[in-house]
Structure formats: C-alpha cells, structure tokens
Amino acid sequence: GNSVTQMEGPVTLSEEAFLTINCTYTATGYPSLFWYVQYPGEGLQLLLKATKADDKGSNKGFEATYRKETTSFHLEKGSVQVSDSAVYFCALRRSARQLTFGSGTQLTVLP
C-alpha cells in the first residue's frame, strides 16, 4: 500500500540555519507529492508540491525535489526564520482527492 515516512521531530534550529526534513514514500505508480504546513492554531496549508519525477516544488524559500530513484521528497530551506516554526507534513496523493500523510515534524526556530 501507499505510505509516507517522515523524519521524526522535534527539530530545533537557530534563525538562519539550514533546514532539511526527510521524507520517503512507498507507492504504486508515480503519485503526486506534497508538503503541508500547520502553524499553531491553524489548519494545514499547502506549502509546495511536485507532480512528477525530477520536479522541484518551491514556495516561501522552501524547496523539495521529487526523486523517483530514492523515492524521496525532502524539504529544504537555506535560512529559516522564527516565523517558520510549525509542523510540517509530507503527503502523497493516493487517489483523485485523497492524501496519505506522514507523521509530521515539529520545527522550532529560535531567535
């Protein structure tokens, strides 16, 4: 079946540090891949996505590249800010509308 494995948190970084949150997946075929972010007290929001191999999704300084050979979709940001503190979820689309989520990674950025 389809599954998503995410790097366990929590992750604590200083402002301007480099961020990597690992995500690997298991799926039949070539699913679309997503990163969602959940800020404190808010619902999940789409951060970025990639729909096919070698695609790079990017938004707000975050990037993730769809790697078919390693079945990975790692999230990266070169310089994190305090406002990036949130929970990040990796997900794959398992049907036309349904998503399978990873367990989420709590990120805390200290000033």
Place this chain on the structure above:
Amino acid sequence: GAVVSQHPSWVICKSGTSVKIECRSLDFQATTMFWYRQFPKQSLMLMATSNEGSKATYEQGVEKDKFLINHASLTLSTLTVTSAHPEDSSFYICSAPSGRNTGELFFGEGSRLTVL
C-alpha cells in the same frame, strides 16, 4: 483567510455523551469532504469521506455507528461522536478539495475533543 472552517475548535464532554463537530466550506461548494483524526505526534488518519446527498464512505476499522457523518449541504458536513469515551479524545480535522482538480485540499483548523 480560512476557506474551510470547523466548529467548535475545542470541546470537553463527559463520557457517554455525544458531540457534534461542524465543517463548513467558505465561498465554495464541496460535494466531498474528508474527516481525519490526529493522535499526538502521529499522522493524520483518514476516517471517512463525506459525500453530499449520499452515505459517507468509512475507512477500514472506523466504526460508522460511533462516528456519524452527515453531509447536509454543499457547504456543510458534520461529524458526531456518539457515546463518547476517553479513547475518543483526539484532534479531528476536516478538509475539502479545492475544486480545481489540483489535488490540493483545504483544511479546517481542527477540533480538539477531550472526553472525561
């Protein structure tokens, strides 16, 4: 601003009572909505798919008589946790497709249920 709204955002109830959680799509219609349950430090687990005008589709292992879902209109779905027990305490989240066939889902803020 939010495009999917949930209410209440948190609720505390006594064991044996029922609790209703509403999920509304704002400024767009949703023939389908999804209900998730999130345990601490765990992933969102899809519970059921709510379909406007027909019965909900439940995921394997989810008790349909425990978690009643009603999709009353194109902008409202409700989840009722019946005869709640402490093990039902969790974070419940609803979502609705964006309607643009992009695979994007809009999520509600979530509802924290605590059963005493």
